[in-house]
Amino acid sequence: MHNEDLLRPVTGADDLIAPLAELNTADAVEYLNAQDREDATAVLAALPQPRAVKILEQPELRDASALVAALPPELAAALLGQMADDRATDIFHELDAAQREALLWRLGTDARLSIQKLMRYPPHTAGALMTTEFVAVPADWTVARTLQYVREVERSRETVYAIYLLDPRTRQLEQVVTMRRLITGLPETPIMEVAQVNPPIAVDPMLDQEEVARLIRRHDLLAIPVVDAGGHVLGIVTVDDILDTLIAESTEDVQKFGGVEALDKPYMHIGFGEMIRKRAGWLSVLFLGEMLTASAMQHFEDELSKAVVLTLFIPLIMSSGGNSGSQATSLLIRSLALRELRLRDWWKVALRELPTGMVLGAILGLLAIIRIAVWQNTGLYDYGAHWKMVALTIGAALVGIVTFGSLSGSMLPFVLQRLGFDPASASAPFVATLVDVTGLVIYFSIAAAILSGTLL
Structure with missing residues (x-):
């Protein structure tokens, strides 16, 4: 069967059942995912119960709870009663209270007791994941x-x-x-x-x-x-x-790390309003944080007016600090998730990231100094009579900012975990915003120390 056949709109259950006979369970799930809810429900109702049960048991089936809720109650209960207890429990968790109550008492005694027992355990625990069929x-x-x-x-x-x-x-x-x-x-x-x-x-x-x-x-x-x-x-x-x-949890962590509230549905199934709500919160917080960057630049307005050349390197300075912080954060979040590190190991990480940040900053600083020297001596740009001091300022600032970025990026996941939050909330945009603000302070403080008496 061709992909275009899977996506073809249909008008009734009979049109769907015929091609399903040629598909294995995984492909049948993909087929149903391509249909609207009304057609998919009609298919489940018309399929032989063993085949319908196999399809409902697949985690890849989208909106399984909505499909079950749309079936006639007796049929829905019959299918749930034949499913693996852990998968049936997952579906019950997604139903509202009225739907859950209506279906639960239609189940056989053994199935009902097993599902009630599993539903007592909190999500994301062994009890919530286990099956009683062993x-x-x-x-x-x-x-x-x-x-x-x-x-x-x-x-x-x-x-x-x-x-x-x-x-x-x-x-x-x-x-x-x-x-x-x-x-x-x-x-x-x-x-x-x-x-x-x-x-x-x-x-x-x-x-x-x-x-x-x-x-x-x-x-x-x-x-x-x-x-x-x-x-x-x-x-x-x-x-x-x-x-x-864990695949679902990893997806959630990746979304959080990108500065987005975790999506509970596939991307194309999220409504416009819900997508705005999921993204606007973090984006607003990050915007408010970046406003502190403007405040920091206003604080150093006099220095900027005296040495306009310094403004040329602000994007370079800010992005380098944010990049080093994001690197450290991503490494530490993964290590904490895999239990390679514990909270008590924070000081070991700090002692490791401090020299790492200094060496990385020195490498970037050297590259920046070489770049300024080449541009100055080849006539590509004139940084002024004190260009050597400017180059030294940029190099020293990069050492300080990259070191701070590495240290703060590595410590933030520990702080969040200690406070009871998911370390994945230490998203790359959040770390970049934090380093942007502090990076400007470090940059202009070093510039004031080195260029005092010359450009400043």
Whole structure:
């Protein structure tokens, strides 16, 4: 099927169902995303329920909660009841209270209880991400008995790549056995003999999702069990759920870093008014901050009138400081997100960024001095009789401003995290604005010290 076919407007569900038969689930999701809500809802209503469930379970399906809300209540409840509990919970979270209440009591008892349990956990925690559909067996079973059980339940479980072994009496998690170890074990072998040797890795339901992702990556897991204080398995977090969540979170962080309030929908699905609201707030704050730059220039009005040549380098000075600050901020935000650094490491970062900023500033300062000397001696521009002093001023100012930019840009994420804010809020425009204002003060202070008695 060609791309233009996917984007072709349709008039009814029958027109959509025929091409869907030729598409896999991912392509079917793309197809529905290209249709308006009315057509997409009609398609879901007309599809066989197993196919509709597979489509609704895909995180890439846009406005899944709106589509579910537009379906007849009985059908919506039937589809939700057949979905993976964690994905159904995501959809319930996006429904309003009335829609949620109307659908919840139409679900089967098991599905309703599972979804109600998952909805109690705060967003972005292991409990909110976990699914209750996992394979767990008593630790005194044999390999053959466990394999038979897996065959019986695999269609109703999100993953069977890891089987959790529970104490037969207390039901506490004792060990984990991988499917690979299970199928290579002899049938009558006790399952504990083919289980992993190391103690099982498990997490608390309130653990932050980023820490869950770190543990999954560190231990190379496909899923990680979520246990309560007594060691009982509440559910599992699978690697695909973590990837979907972290991709969404990374997108949000990138948007924040660009000085934009995080978008909760794809770019083309954001209305004009909402787009203005998302961008105007930060833009206004940054504009007010830049007004301090004008105030700083007014403060040095006399120096500017005496040495107009200094104004030629203001853009150079401001952009260099902002660039060094943005570099440091982006590096530190990523390191904090990956848990490579902790709040207590701020002084180590400061000691590292201080000489780094000085060396980077010296490199830029040397380039600026060479540029002024070349322009002066080749006749491209005349910087006046005191051009050497001007060059020295620019070079020294760049050392000071780039050093300050690197230091302040690296410390800002620590300050925000210490205050309880997302370090990603230390956006590049925000750092640039901060360095612009202070950079002018540094620039003219150095100029006053070096050029006093000559140009000033």
